[in-house]
Amino acid sequence: MKRRWLGYAVLVLVAALYIYPFLIQLATAFKTDADATANPLLPWPRDWSFSVFRTLAEQDFPRWAANSVFVSVAITVGRVVFDSLAGYALARLRFRGRRAVFGAVLAVIAVPSVVLLIPKFLVLNQLGMYDSYAGMIVPLLVDGAGVFIMKQFFETVPVSVEEAARIDGAGPLRTFWSVVLPMSKPALITVTILSFQGSWNELPHFIVSRQDPALNTLTSGVATLVSGQLGQGNQFPLKLAAALLMTVPVAVVYFVFSRRFTQGTYEGADK
């Protein structure tokens, strides 16, 4: 009995440490600059102020948000399509070199992304894709981890289902599209969530693939906003409101799919 109370006490304390910063963020977005500086501990505003949202709306913020939405949706669609195509080929189609390709995909995933920071810029530059939406989107269209997840899933689909379709004369593309894909909702949703979240939160690639301010995403835009004014005044309500707004879409996705997020993502992670 005593131990259980202790357990709850620890959990509640830790949960408070995890939630409190978000409460502070929410409250500070509605505080005035002076209020934020004077009462940094209060999780509610003394004087409500909505001016920072107006400031953000007047600045480039809407444009960053639109860029983020466009880029993330394009990357997510691409990843879902290409990852599942590749995953299906690696799981189910028999042809020479399949194993080698899978090994190569795994090897490529293992390369630290930081090593690729400069090289990606070099290639984008050579291809004339620097400072364009294409340069921001195309390199992220495929994600090795997603290919891996789809492959693992397709391997669990019973072969008999496909064989029936094949005996009826359906080709690989038709079998994949009308038989296997409709059965793959759980895996598709997982890849969709991970892709959206990953591309929405991506920073380094959007730093090195563009420099035109009109192409800023929320991540690169907010990062510039924050560090650009670091030395001058505080303006924390403005910065925190920007951070708050960029968190909202991910938060919505998270809370709608939280069951899948917390269970599906790491199922079999210990294998």
Place this chain on the structure above:
Amino acid sequence: MGTLLTEPVAPGTAPLRGTRGRRPLRRDGRAGWLFLAPTLIVLGLFMVLPILMALWVSVSDWTGNGSPFSSRVNSVGGDNYAALLTEPGLTRQNFATSVRNNGYFVLFVVPLQTAFALFLALVLHQKKLKGRQFFRTAFYFPTVTSSVAISVVFLFLFSSTGTVNAALKLFGVDGPSWFADPRGIFHLALGDPANPPSALVGHGFLGLSWWDWLSGPSVAMCSIIVLVVWTSTGGFMLMFYAALQNLPPSVDEAALIDGATAWQRFWRVTLPQLRPTLFLVLTLGLIGTWQVFDQVYVLSRGNPANTTLTPAYLSYSSSFIGHQWGQGAAIAFLLFVVIVAFTLVQRWALRERR
């Protein structure tokens, strides 16, 4: 159909190839490569090709103007690497500083996040616990949100008039101005950072004195450490949690019947079964922490006094700000070597001992 790929195979051997209880379909070959084409093109163009190009740039004197393959760009051999590792100078000193900073970062973050994640997973795994979903959500949420957004929040929490210092004041403690304080915490713990022992200052390695190597993470770096532990624990907690759920309860029950204490059951029964997950968490942790970039970019850009400079950020800033492209590429490859080395050492240390 598909004859191009199957042609070289002699007639008698064809049915044996790639069979696992299924006859290979000839058309699979063409479809397979077609299905893989987008993936192979993207990975080839933006992963394999870039690495080869960067290898060339790391041994060249390219300055960012024009193509790195134009005739005006020359090979400088190992000069870029030498400047980082052997030639005395600012380049080597900055690189050594970034390795030191990141080394302390890894040393603090990896054990903290692993232990904390395992602890939370064990508590959540208690059968009678109520509100599990709520706690899991609370701990995991920071992991899914943008590192930029989280960094902005921490910038406020740890600013000199911010939440953390206001909370410390409640206990009568005057908090430092976190992001402006370059003092190393080991130096602070040793008392008088202004008067270092001359034996340690006189000698050094890679252009940094031993005294500098031993500084510990700076106060500014400590706030980044707190931030990263705070955000990454949730994800690793879920990995441990999923693994715990998959353990057969019978083993634990058997130990319970044999009279093992809770502590013994944890060390002797549960933890050994978690070894694969522990391995995964440590590997991902090491790979991730050696590449810390987003937080440094948003919070400090290497300041104050280079004490939050990391190789990943140095590689970026050398290239994109300093236009020393060869230097930046060389730093990236050295960092890659460091990551591979650490992964191998950790794999060796955690191997099954028989």
